[in-house]
Amino acid sequence: MSVPKYPGLLDEEESFETAQTMDPKLYRAIMKDDILEFVRAMECDRQHGPKVSCVQLGPQNKTVLHVATSYGSYEIVKLICKDLPDLVAEKNARGDTAFHIAARAGSSQLVTLLVNSDFAEGGLREKNEEGNSALHEALKYGHEEVARILINRNPVMPYSLNKEGKSLLYLAAGAGFLTIVRLLMDNPVGSYSTGAKHKNKSPVFAAILGHNIDIIKLLWEKDPSMFQLRNSKGKSPLHAAVCMGFTEGVKFLLDRQFEFAYRKDKQGFHPIHSAASKGLVDMIQMMLQHRPDARELLTAHGQNILHVAARSGKYKAVEYMLKRPEMEMLINEKDADGNTPLHLATIYAHPKLVGILARDKRVIPRLLNNNRQMALDIAEEQIEVGLVSFHKRLTCMALRSVDAPRAHKPTSRSTSFKLRDQPETESWRDKINTILLVATVVATVTFQAGFTVPGGNNNTHYDPGIATMLKKVKFQEFVICNTIAMHTSVIVAVTLLWAQLGDPSSMRLALKSAILLLGIALAMMSIAFLAGVYLVVSTLCWLAITVLLISSSFVFALVVLFVPLCFLGSSNRHIFRRLSYYPFCLVLYALRD
Known part of the structure; x- marks a missing residue:
């Protein structure tokens, strides 16, 4: 077949x-x-x-x-x-x-x-x-x-839900149709206001999502029991209004029934905690005006509003609370795990927030959590465990720059490496090989640039082989920066050769030193390029200025990116640790964090 x-x-x-x-x-x-x-x-x-x-x-x-x-x-x-x-x-x-x-x-x-x-x-x-x-x-x-x-x-159309669980009243409230809502609420058939039928899709929530205060007032007038309903996450209408930043709705609900402010959702958050988690300063301020004792409310995990804002990285909300004298009692309060707001900001790697808290004199950085750790212990522990995010490095840098104490002595480098397995050591070798490759490329490029200088060499019988632009300031700048870049990259290569000997302590020390030196080499090479290009186009003013501005901005970006990689906050000297705060601020500004 x-x-x-x-x-x-x-x-x-x-x-x-x-x-x-x-x-x-x-x-x-x-x-x-x-x-x-x-x-x-x-x-x-x-x-x-x-x-x-x-x-x-x-x-x-x-x-x-x-x-x-x-x-x-x-x-x-x-x-x-x-x-x-x-x-x-x-x-x-x-x-x-x-x-x-x-x-x-x-x-x-x-x-x-x-x-x-x-x-x-x-x-x-x-x-x-x-x-x-x-x-x-x-x-x-x-x-x-x-x-x-x-x-x-x-007019006697019966009550009905679609497959999404949305009633006619829910849709009308969400659309902001006041007249339609009134017609449906007055419908003699179907009991539109019966709470059980709106359990998951309450018209009150629809009106809040649409910021329709007139419909909220009408629903309250017709059936206040609808406001007792919660959504699938256990949030009350006040939770929803706060999360939406619906000022009129929040004020209306607090005026009608203040008990809403003291109800938790399934996450264990009161409405004021929801405001703190989203960084809604206006909502926090309004709720405290209506219910001043709401600042003392705790989540199911024992966290106050400052804890919640710090965990979520909402630095504006934290700054607002730090400025309020009546909230001073919250600054060093501990949650169920013994963590203060500073601990939480460190755990969740919010460097700007850590910097704000650590530099506030009322914050006590030496407080221990239930794991007997201070904030710096947590930050250093996060860096020790292999690959680490850029924000975690900045967080550690922020704590070191203000001389934050630690509860435990840092693990010795040799012990640290003994505890690591072979794949981890191979990871360090890969990093070293990558940096060595970059350093070799820089050395090669700068070596060639030293013999192919801008403007070329003199070919006449007077001073043969001498650079034609020798007396130009930008040429001299080019030569100096290129020389520094070339020799620095060679030193980086030699340093990393020592790291290849296999000694764990020398491996880490070499890598740490090489990153700083490589940053200098790259910066000098960039400045040398700037000087050389500027020199050969200097007769065309607009082009020379454009080259200068573009190259300067990229050199600045290079410095910003290399600052946290060089562990400026890790020095044992107090003065260097203090000085590292300024490059830390520079990095945060560049990141808009």
């Missing part, structure tokens, strides 16, 4: 079914709202039965009424509603009736035609595959006038 050239193709062809199609003339007539052509197309096949044409369906199971409504063909929709009213309740492949399509498009004219047809009531109640009625669609897409027409046509 022969094997098919394309296996499986025959099976697909056998199972293929021709899709439903609509007569092209009929479809084009509907698109153009050409009623005469539409009537001719509907009557053209009467020999096959009087209703063959009228039940023609498109690929998505659309009737002629679906298509006409989609294209806004008013005259044809009007004719169909009069002569073929049973099509009003027909559904397409998505479960949409003509009502759904017209309501989604926001066409009040088409909706009015449909609601006045004989089969309108059935179409109004139908739901599509998403569980939406036509009224759901109108509210979901923000068509207030259409929603009002649909409600007036059927």
